[in-house]
Every structure is written in C-alpha cells, then in structure tokens.
Amino acid sequence: MDYQWETVTKEYQDYLRDESRSVGHAEYISFPDSEEALVGIMKQSSEENLQVTVQGARTGISAGAVPQGGLILNLSRMNRVLGMEYDEKMEAYTLRVQPGVILSELREMLENKSFDSSGWAEYDQAVLKRFQEDGDWFFPPDPTEASASIGGMIACNASGARSFHFGPVREYVQGLRVVTAQGDMIALERDRERANDHAFALTSESGHLFQGALPEYPWPKVKNASGYYTAAGMDLLDLFIGSEGTLGVVAEACIRLIREPAAMWSMTAFFPDEESAVTYVEKMKKAQFPGAYTAALEYFNSRALDFLREQRKQPAFAAIPEMPPEFHTAIYTEIHGDDEDTVSEAMMAACEVLVEVGGDDEMTWIATNPREMEKLHFFRHATPEAVNLCIDERRKSLPALTKLGTDMAVPDASLIKVLEMYNRTLSDSGLEWVMFGHIGDNHIHVNILPNSLKEYEQGKKMYQEWAEAVIAMGGTVSAEHGIGKLKARMLRDMYGYDGMAMMAEVKKVFDPAGRLNPGSIFGV
Ligand SMILES: Cc1cc2nc3c(=O)[nH]c(=O)nc-3n(C[C@H](O)[C@H](O)[C@H](O)COP(=O)(O)OP(=O)(O)OC[C@H]3O[C@@H](n4cnc5c(N)ncnc54)[C@H](O)[C@@H]3O)c2cc1C
Numbered sequence: 001m002d003y004q005w006e007t008v009t010k011e012y013q014d015y016l017r018d019e020s021r022s023v024g025h026a027e028y029i030s031f032p033d034s035e036e037a038l039v040g041i042m043k044q045s046s047e048e049n050l051q052v053t054v055q056g057a058r059t060g061i062s063a064g065a066v067p068q069g070g071l072i073l074n075l076s077r078m079n080r081v082l083g084m085e086y087d088e089k090m091e092a093y094t095l096r097v098q099p100g101v102i103l104s105e106l107r108e109m110l111e112n113k114s115f116d117s118s119g120w121a122e123y124d125q126a127v128l129k130r131f132q133e134d135g136d137w138f139f140p141p142d143p144t145e146a147s148a149s150i151g152g153m154i155a156c157n158a159s160g161a162r163s164f165h166f167g168p169v170r171e172y173v174q175g176l177r178v179v180t181a182q183g184d185m186i187a188l189e190r191d192r193e194r195a196n197d198h199a200f201a202l203t204s205e206s207g208h209l210f211q212g213a214l215p216e217y218p219w220p221k222v223k224n225a226s227g228y229y230t231a232a233g234m235d236l237l238d239l240f241i242g243s244e245g246t247l248g249v250v251a252e253a254c255i256r257l258i259r260e261p262a263a264m265w266s267m268t269a270f271f272p273d274e275e276s277a278v279t280y281v282e283k284m285k286k287a288q289f290p291g292a293y294t295a296a297l298e299y300f301n302s303r304a305l306d307f308l309r310e311q312r313k314q315p316a317f318a319a320i321p322e323m324p325p326e327f328h329t330a331i332y333t334e335i336h337g338d339d340e341d342t343v344s345e346a347m348m349a350a351c352e353v354l355v356e357v358g359g360d361d362e363m364t365w366i367a368t369n370p371r372e373m374e375k376l377h378f379f380r381h382a383t384p385e386a387v388n389l390c391i392d393e394r395r396k397s398l399p400a401l402t403k404l405g406t407d408m409a410v411p412d413a414s415l416i417k418v419l420e421m422y423n424r425t426l427s428d429s430g431l432e433w434v435m436f437g438h439i440g441d442n443h444i445h446v447n448i449l450p451n452s453l454k455e456y457e458q459g460k461k462m463y464q465e466w467a468e469a470v471i472a473m474g475g476t477v478s479a480e481h482g483i484g485k486l487k488a489r490m491l492r493d494m495y496g497y498d499g500m501a502m503m504a505e506v507k508k509v510f511d512p513a514g515r516l517n518p519g520s521i522f523g524v
Pocket residue numbers: 018019053054055056057058059060061063064065075099142143144145147148149150151152153154155156157158159160161244245246248249250251384385480481484517520
C-alpha cells in the first residue's frame with residue numbers, strides 16, 4: 001500500500017513553526033494515525049529520499065520540530081492509550097501510549113481514571129479495573145507546557161518543576177517502539193538491551209542489525225538534555241530518550257506511573273532581595289522533613305515579577321494576583337508527604353527557613369489543595385507564556401526576531417556564580433530581560449526580549465558567551481529543551497568536534513542518509 005502525503009498549502013502554515021517562533025519550510029505533510037501508517041510513510045520517504053521532520057505538539061522552543069524542507073511527519077493523530085499493565089516487580093502500573101497523547105489529556109484520564117479502552121486486550125481491561133479501585137496514581141514529568149505530547153517529551157527528555165524530586169521523563173520510560181528512517185521497527189524494554197561497555201547492537205523486528213559505538217564524552221553531572229546520552233554498559237533505551245528524533249521516531253511508549261502523594265501543598269514566597277531568596281533555596285535543598293519532601297523549587301527574579309505586573313493588564317493574565325512593590329524575588333516551593341499534618345509541618349519549617357534568611361512569612365501565597373495549587377501553577381506558566389506572546393507581537397514589525405531563551409544548568413557549587421554573571425552582564429546591557437526557572441536544579445532560564453535586530457544580535461552574542469562560561473563551570477547548554485536547531489554550535493563547544501563526530505557515527509548507524517530531523521543537534 002502507498003502511504004500518501006499532502007502538499008503543504010496555506011492551511012498548513014502553522015506546521016512550519018514551533019514555540020521557538022522560528023519558521024521553516026516543507027513540501028509535504030503527513031498525519032499517520034497508526035503504527036502501520038507511520039512505518040509505511042517512513043519506508044516510502046526512504047524510497048523517495050525525502051527528508052523527514054518529526055512533530056509532536058510543536059511546543060518545543062529549540063526549533064526541533066521546525067522543518068528544513070521535505071516531509072513533515074506530524075504525530076498528533078496517533079493519540080491513543082493502547083493498554084495498561086501492572087508490573088509486580090516495580091509495584092506500579094504502566095501505560096502503553098501512542099506518541100501523540102497530550103500530557104494534559106493524560107493527566108485528565110488519570111485523574112478521572114477513565115480511558116477509552118475499546119480494543120484493549122482482556123488482561124489490560126482487568127488491570128484497568130484494578131487500577132480504578134487502587135487509589136490515585138500519576139505520571140510525574142511536568143514540563144510547564146502541559147500541551148506537549150508524550151513523544152515530544154521523550155524525544156527531549158523533558159523535565160519540569162517537580163523534576164527536582166522526581167527526575168526527568170527518562171526515569172518513567174519502561175519501553176519504546178522506535179521506527180528508523182528506513183522504516184525498521186526496533187522494540188526496546190528497560191533492562192533488556194544493554195551496551196557492552198560502549199559497543200551497542202540492536203536487531204529490528206525484521207532482523208536488521210544496527211551496531212556501533214556509543215560516544216565517549218563525559219556526561220555532565222547536572223540535569224542535562226544536550227546530545228546523545230551515553231554511559232558504559234548503559235540501557236540502550238536511554239540512547240533514544242533525549243535524541244530529539246534524530247535516531248528514530250517514537251511510535252509507542254510504555255510509561256510508568258507512581259502512586260500520588262497523599263498530600264501536596266505549595267507556596268510562592270516573596271523575598272526583599274535576590275540574595276535572601278537564593279540563600280533560602282540553598283537551605284531548602286538540604287532540608288529534610290520527616291514523612292515529607294520538597295518536590296519543586298522555582299525562581300522568578302525581580303524583572304520577571306515586574307513583567308508579570310505589566311501583563312496583569314491583559315485579559316489573558318488578569319488572574320495574576322496583585323504584587324506589592326516590596327515583592328522583589330519569588331521562590332515557589334512544593335512539598336509532598338504522607339498526610340496533611342506532615343506536609344503542614346514541613347511547610348511551617350520552610351516558613352521558618354524563609355524568616356531566618358530575611359524573608360517575611362506574611363509575604364507568601366500558600367496553596368493547600370489542588371484548586372489553589374493550580375493558581376500558583378498558572379502564575380509559574382504565565383512568565384514564559386507572556387514572553388512568547390510578547391515576542392509574537394514584536395515579530396509583526398520585525399519578523400526576523402525570535403525569543404532568546406537560555407536553558408543551561410550548572411553544578412550546585414556554581415549557582416551563585418552563574419546568577420552573578422547573568423545579573424552583571426545584563427544589567428549594563430540596556431536589554432529587556434527576565435529570569436526564572438528551576439533553581440532547585442541550578443537551571444535558570446534567562447529570556448531576552450529584543451526590541452530591534454541590533455538588540456537581537458547583542459543578545460545572541462551574550463548567550464554564546466554565557467554558554468562558554470557555563471561549559472567551563474561543568475554545566476550544560478541545554479538542561480531540558482534540547483539542542484534542536486538553535487543550539488548546535490553550543491553543543492559543539494560542549495562536546496568538541498570529537499564528541500560531535502562520535503554522535504554523527506551513531507546517527508549514521510540508524511539513519512545512514514541523514515534524512516531524519518535534518519539540522520537538529522548537528523546544525524543546519
Ligand atoms: C511556555 C513553555 C514552557 C515550557 N517549559 C518547559 C519545561 O519546563 N520543561 C521542558 O522540558 N520543556 C518545556 N517547554 C518545551 C516543550 O514543551 C518540551 O520540549 C516538550 O517536551 C516538547 O513536546 P512536543 O510534543 O511539543 O514536541 P515538539 O515541539 O513537536 O518536538 C520537539 C522535538 O521532539 C521531536 N519529536 C516529537 N515527537 C517525536 C516522536 N514521536 N518521535 C521522535 N521525535 C519526536 C521533534 O522532532 C523535535 O525535535 C516549554 C515550552 C513552552 C512553550
């Protein structure tokens with residue numbers, strides 16, 4: 001059977017871009033709705049030697065899903081949950097999902113314990129029944145943008161606020177079905193296919209052998225989404241997680257759920273200055289609470305708060321509460337635990353820490369139930385969202401502008417140094433900028449909002465200089481968004497030409513013609 005694609009006409013223009021606001025070009029677009037269709041398209045594109053760019057929900061901000069010619073492979077119609085199992089060893093439920101399942105929809109299904117289970121095997125139906133009577137379970141990865149797809153999250157090894165405690169997506173992927181550029185299907189299960197030191201060999205379902213050597217660059221000891229994951233003897237499943245669709249297309253994933261904590265509270269605390277906020281974070285990172293733990297520590301600098309004060313005037317952000325001028329820097333803290341009392345005690349202890357460092361426990365918003373927590377999450381999401389909308393507005397008169405958003409993480413010992421570097425270089429720059437992000441993981445997003453092409457070039461130069469400094473600190477140029485097409489040069493600075501060559505060798509094994517996600521990771 002021939003699998004057809006359509007020509008990219010005006011109605012498909014949105015598919016030429018992602019949330020980075022970069023715009024690409026493509027001749028064709030396809031929307032497979034089954035694994036069979038996906039494999040067929042990959043085989044046919046191989047025969048026709050077409051370049052293929054994989055798309056999930058296009059919420060990425062590194063232009064990974066922005067096509068550079070050829071065919072767009074959009075997976076939004078492969079959006080079913082295919083089944084559910086119970087893993088006795090892990091004492092956890094797992095879900096088999098297609099890549100186009102949207103995170104917010106998955107959350108809703110889990111919350112309501114309701115899935116479209118038509119077509120599920122009898123065993124899966126029985127597990128679902130057991131699941132429905134077995135308390136609350138959730139999927140911990142939480143990139144701030146809940147409209148991301150599971151396939152895109154796996155491709156980028158996404159993480160979010162709660163990754164401080166739960167880690168990135170990688171830790172919740174138990175299995176993958178990956179289609180290579182030529183249409184071979186490789187099935188992987190955690191703990192089943194391992195590298196022999198740095199040598200790997202995988203056989204596809206049709207018997208094709210893929211073998212080669214894993215890169216040998218040192219993997220930084222920070223939260224990291226830069227380049228191909230590597231470690232001696234590693235689980236080969238992990239090679240595909242975070243490979244940004246350059247090695248294969250995730251056609252199906254088996255993801256692990258965990259039992260939802262009995263109680264969750266959160267607090268956005270406002271500090272009189274940045275120093276006291278950072279000291280609070282450093283103390284909270286080490287703090288131990290009996291029966292409870294800190295799940296997230298998020299940061300908003302004074303400019304981010306000023307930016308949000310301004311955004312409140314717009315209807316989309318009118319729900320942001322008023323912030324008096326003395327609210328200088330904010331830290332969001334989320335605490336989970338065994339019961340409400342335990343979490344309440346841990347939150348009181350967190351308030352003591354904030355008073356100890358010079359904060360005021362009256363300058364806080366505390367959420368003790370999901371509805372209130374949602375408001376604090378809205379506040380957290382509002383910063384990047386408003387920056388993106390602001391860039392959209394500026395692009396109307398300056399189409400060449402894109403957001404300049406950093407995604408770098410450093411080791412614990414360098415957090416103060418890196419903040420000092422951003423503040424020092426930016427405060428004299430004359431640029432408009434905000435800082436926010438996952439401070440618990442020493443992972444700060446600097447967003448520059450250029451007002452002119454001159455400022456855009458100035459911001460790009462600063463970003464490159466910061467990347468070099470972060471690499472020298474032992475950090476990473478991308479901790480969660482991936483390299484995409486925008487950070488290829490920084491990746492080269494991080495792993496060097498030798499590292500890039502080692503990655504290219506791996507890519508050649510799975511995609512000899514270099515047709516899959518051209519430009520991503522290796523540069524346009
Ligand atoms: C406001 C905002 C906040 C954000 N905050 C965070 C955050 O806190 N943490 C975080 O990690 N990210 C964040 N992101 C970025 C983004 O949401 C994530 O990178 C997300 O994982 C991308 O998923 P997607 O489905 O939109 O993928 P896309 O943007 O469609 O694609 C991303 C990459 O994955 C590849 N890909 C997609 N699907 C597949 C597949 N099935 N197989 C192989 N490759 C595939 C694409 O080719 C591309 O390279 C944020 C984005 C926005 C707009």
